[in-house]
Amino acid sequence: MINPQSVVLFSLALFCIGIYGVLVRRNLLFILISIEIMLNAVAVLFIAAGSYHDHVDGQLMYLFILTLAASEVAVGLGLIIQMYRRSLSLDVDQLSHLHD
Amino acid sequence: MQDHYLANLLMLVVLLPLFSACLLMLSALFSVKLSKTSVTLLAVGCMALAAILVLLVGIEYSDYAGQSFSYRYANWIEIGQLRLSFGFYLDPLSLVMIAIVTGVGFLIHLFSIGFMQQDADFQRFFIYLNLFISAMLTLVLADNLLLLFLGWEGVGLCSYLLIGFWHQQPANILAANKAFIMTRIGDAALAIALLLLFLLLGSLNIQEIQLKAVQLWPLDDNASQYRLDWVSICALLLLAGAIGKSGQFPLHTWLPDAMAGPTPVSALIHAATMVTAGVYLIARFYQLFNLSPLAMLAVASIGAITLILAATAALVQSDLKRILAYSTISQIGYMFLALGAGAYSAAVFHLMTHAFFKALLFLSAGALVYSLGHQQNIFRMGGLAKKTPFICACFLAGCAALSALPFMSGYFSKDFILESLLQQQMYGFWAIAIIGAFITAFYSFRLFFLIFCGDCQLNPDKKLPTSMIIPLALLLLLSVFGGIMPAVLNVLFEGGPALLASVTNDSLALHLLTIATPISAVLLCWLIFRKHSFSERFNSSLTPRFKYLLFMGWGIDRLQEKIFTQPFIRLCQANKNDFIDRLSQLLSHISQYGHRQLQRLQNGKLRWYAASLILSAIVALLSIVLLR
Numbered sequence: 247m248i249n250p251q252s253v254v255l256f257s258l259a260l261f262c263i264g265i266y267g268v269l270v271r272r273n274l275l276f277i278l279i280s281i282e283i284m285l286n287a288v289a290v291l292f293i294a295a296g297s298y299h300d301h302v303d304g305q306l307m308y309l310f311i312l313t314l315a316a317s318e319v320a321v322g323l324g325l326i327i328q329m330y331r332r333s334l335s336l337d338v339d340q341l342s343h344l345h346d
Numbered sequence: 347m348q349d350h351y352l353a354n355l356l357m358l359v360v361l362l363p364l365f366s367a368c369l370l371m372l373s374a375l376f377s378v379k380l381s382k383t384s385v386t387l388l389a390v391g392c393m394a395l396a397a398i399l400v401l402l403v404g405i406e407y408s409d410y411a412g413q414s415f416s417y418r419y420a421n422w423i424e425i426g427q428l429r430l431s432f433g434f435y436l437d438p439l440s441l442v443m444i445a446i447v448t449g450v451g452f453l454i455h456l457f458s459i460g461f462m463q464q465d466a467d468f469q470r471f472f473i474y475l476n477l478f479i480s481a482m483l484t485l486v487l488a489d490n491l492l493l494l495f496l497g498w499e500g501v502g503l504c505s506y507l508l509i510g511f512w513h514q515q516p517a518n519i520l521a522a523n524k525a526f527i528m529t530r531i532g533d534a535a536l537a538i539a540l541l542l543l544f545l546l547l548g549s550l551n552i553q554e555i556q557l558k559a560v561q562l563w564p565l566d567d568n569a570s571q572y573r574l575d576w577v578s579i580c581a582l583l584l585l586a587g588a589i590g591k592s593g594q595f596p597l598h599t600w601l602p603d604a605m606a607g608p609t610p611v612s613a614l615i616h617a618a619t620m621v622t623a624g625v626y627l628i629a630r631f632y633q634l635f636n637l638s639p640l641a642m643l644a645v646a647s648i649g650a651i652t653l654i655l656a657a658t659a660a661l662v663q664s665d666l667k668r669i670l671a672y673s674t675i676s677q678i679g680y681m682f683l684a685l686g687a688g689a690y691s692a693a694v695f696h697l698m699t700h701a702f703f704k705a706l707l708f709l710s711a712g713a714l715v716y717s718l719g720h721q722q723n724i725f726r727m728g729g730l731a732k733k734t735p736f737i738c739a740c741f742l743a744g745c746a747a748l749s750a751l752p753f754m755s756g757y758f759s760k761d762f763i764l765e766s767l768l769q770q771q772m773y774g775f776w777a778i779a780i781i782g783a784f785i786t787a788f789y790s791f792r793l794f795f796l797i798f799c800g801d802c803q804l805n806p807d808k809k810l811p812t813s814m815i816i817p818l819a820l821l822l823l824l825s826v827f828g829g830i831m832p833a834v835l836n837v838l839f840e841g842g843p844a845l846l847a848s849v850t851n852d853s854l855a856l857h858l859l860t861i862a863t864p865i866s867a868v869l870l871c872w873l874i875f876r877k878h879s880f881s882e883r884f885n886s887s888l889t890p891r892f893k894y895l896l897f898m899g900w901g902i903d904r905l906q907e908k909i910f911t912q913p914f915i916r917l918c919q920a921n922k923n924d925f926i927d928r929l930s931q932l933l934s935h936i937s938q939y940g941h942r943q944l945q946r947l948q949n950g951k952l953r954w955y956a957a958s959l960i961l962s963a964i965v966a967l968l969s970i971v972l973l974r
Contacts, residue, residue, distance in 0.1 A: 268956050342950030 253294035260287035274329065274336040280324045285315045351416035352406050353779035356434050358397045359444065360483045366392035367476035370469055382468050386459050389472035393479065397448040407441060414553070416489050423492075427548055435489035435552065442694060443486040443626055446701045451479045451619055453817035457709050458610040460811040461716055465608075468770015471511060475614065478504035482619040486626060490550045491540045498591070498623065499538065502529050507622050509607040521606035528600035532624075539583035546576055556633040563637055574640060581634055581641030584627060585648070592624025592678050595652040599903045602673055605667040609712030612667060616674040617705035622697050625681045632690050646686025650778045653679030657785040659899040661792070666711050666722045669793050672899070673748060674704055676786060680763055683775055689766030696759035701730045702828045703747035703756055706821035711931045713818065717808045724793060729802030736810070740818050745794045747825045749787030749864045755829030757861075764860050780863055787867035795875040824973070 253308015260283060267280025289311045330336055350866060366388050369392045373380050380388075407415065418433040455475060462471050481500025488494035510522030544550050563577040588594070601621070605612055615621060628635060628645060635641055653676050660672035677700050684693035714730070714737050715722055715784035731738045749755035767776040895901055947958075 247361055265960055270962075272953075338952040342952070 250298050257287045272337050274326050278346040355399055355403050359396050361862045362396045363394045363476040365891030367473050385469050389476055390455045393452040397452040400444050401449045411752045433489040434487040440486050447482050450701050450705045454614050456608050457814050457817045460814040461610055501620055508611040509604045511607050518606040521603040525600040525604050528597050529590045532838035535583045536587030552888040559634050566670050578638040578640045581638045588627045592621045593675050594648050598675050602668050604669040605671055606900050613705050613708035617701045628685045629690050644684050646683055649679045649682025650775050653782040657782050659896050660789045662896045664723055664725055666724050683765040687767050687770045692762045692766050699755040699828050700757040703825040704746045706825045707744035710737050713737050724796045726734050727797045728800040731798040742820050743822050743825050745790040749790045751864055752861050755825050761860055784863050784867045787864035791868045791871040
């Protein structure tokens with residue numbers, strides 16, 4: 247049995263890495279990947295919590311998050327392709343037309 | 347039904363000029379072209395009718411034997427204690443005034459036909475003239491102060507319009523503005539007096555005010571005479587109003603500039619209407635003024651100061667109309683002096699004769715200017731006696747009456763003023779009046795000699811039309827014979843020195859003095875003229891600086907500009923950015939600043955948004971954890 251505290255810390259570390267990626271990366275593709283990492287951090291936490299409480303809900307939640315992440319990636323990648331076709335760039339700092 | 351007849355006559359007198367003005371105004375408004383003949387018929391015809399009606403009023407009024415007649419036509423304002431009506435009040439004083447206003451006014455109307463014939467704005471001119479007369483009649487006949495004030499303001503407005511009649515030249519507009527603003531200072535004082543009297547006495551009816559004032563503030567012989575009590579304050583405020591309108595020191599500076607208007611307008615302002623309003627106001631409130639020795643002294647002092655100031659300024663002017671303007675100021679000063687001495691009938695008598703001879707002088711000056719092609723400098727004229735004998739005769743009569751040569755109309759009235767000054771034992775004022783009479787005679791004959799004697803320099807190129815000759819001839823007769831005392835003046839005021847005081851032995855010498863003064867002045871003037879010592883320039887005189895000071899009217903204009911106008915302009919410039927507005931603008935400045943600061947947050951950078959989202963989530967979580 248793994249120590250639940252270390253699982254939580256691992257999950258937290260993963261989440262922070264995701265946040266760091268979202269904030270620091272300029273490429274839209276990498277931002278999307280960072281968001282996936284954040285989702286996985288949450289999923290790990292759910293599974294750990296489910297096994298700790300001997301309950302099936304945690305794994306159920308993981309399946310749910312998996313589908314969510316899959317659809318999110320599908321939509322997100324579609325948008326990114328569209329965006330690249332329009333402006334030939336995936337730099338979020340340049341894609342700030344809504345500002346004006 | 348007698349009353350209604352008289353009341354209707356009075357109303358018609360006021361309404362006729364107003365009717366003509368309104369009709370002409372409407373025709374101008376709907377651009378109905380009227381020929382000059384029809385304008386003339388309407389405007390001058392209505393004035394003639396009004397003058398005839400005043401004659402009828404006089405005949406009808408003779409039944410009253412000096413009793414006052416008042417009639418209320420309609421209610422005007424009725425709020426609580428305040429009851430105002432459109433009512434007229436007729437007594438010998440207002441009868442004399444409406445007779446002067448309509449009579450002299452009619453003659454001036456008649457004269458204007460010829461004078462303004464070539465002017466493009468013929469109709470506009472007559473609208474203003476009619477309105478002017480109507481406003482003045484309202485002022486004179488009003489039985490309450492507010493109606494009087496209405497006429498008072500109407501006169502001010504019309505004078506502004508008429509002085510600036512030739513509005514194409516900026517100088518004329520400036521003169522009109524000056525007249526309007528200077529009289530406005532007096533008007534403000536009058537408005538304050540009106541409110542104060544209502545506050546203290548609870549009435550605006552002129553006769554009621556005076557009755558209540560006599561009851562409330564009886565003249566106390568024991569107390570110190572010259573104290574500043576309520577009645578003095580009211581009287582002084584009324585006096586300030588009269589000063590503004592009548593062109594007295596220190597508000598007289600608009601009157602010489604008012605010459606910018608057409609000459610008949612100057613005649614109307616100086617003789618029949620406008621400047622006499624102040625004298626009328628004080629005479630109308632004579633009971634109130636009698637209660638305050640302080641105010642009486644102020645009236646007399648202002649009269650004396652103005653008298654000398656204006657007479658000396660008239661000595662050195664070179665513009666024909668300016669000389670006459672200064673002489674008007676100085677003659678009104680005489681009237682104020684008489685009012686201050688309590689000799690109200692003398693003042694009104696002088697007002698009447700002054701209206702005659704000043705109208706004559708102005709109209710003949712107008713005729714002269716008309717026939718000479720708008721030349722007004724008297725040093726360019728000379729030797730015109732043979733070329734224009736009729737105008738010369740008119741001028742001679744006018745100057746003789748103005749300088750009070752014996753048996754002209756001005757002699758009787760001025761003599762009467764001097765005599766009443768002696769009766770009231772005001773010897774200082776009497777001496778000033780005698781000196782003033784000397785100067786008056788001197789400058790009027792300086793004017794006459796320079797224009798009509800000596801070498802001929804100009805040729806009159808126009809013949810006078812009949813419509814100008816008739817009023818001149820009539821005024822000539824009035825100036826010569828107008829001094830024969832009309833009996834109606836005797837019953838003007840109860841109390842005060844009686845008219846036609848008996849000539850006692852000790853005053854015989856003084857009478858001789860008053861006769862000798864103007865004659866000696868005329869002789870002196872003739873001697874100087876023969877030696878060609880009058881000069882337009884300032885270097886030939888012994889004291890050129892003093893002469894220049896006189897020429898500028900003692901520099902009062904410049905003084906007023908230094909004291910009031912320039913600091914005001916400086917204040918305006920200092921407050922150009924509007925200090926008060928800044929306070930209210932502060933609010934908008936703050937919100938605009940906040941807006942700019944908040945705007946910087948919306949920079950369109952996705953990663954900034956994400957960061958702020960995360961940061962606020964952390965803060966929210968921390969606060970939930972820590973605050974629980």
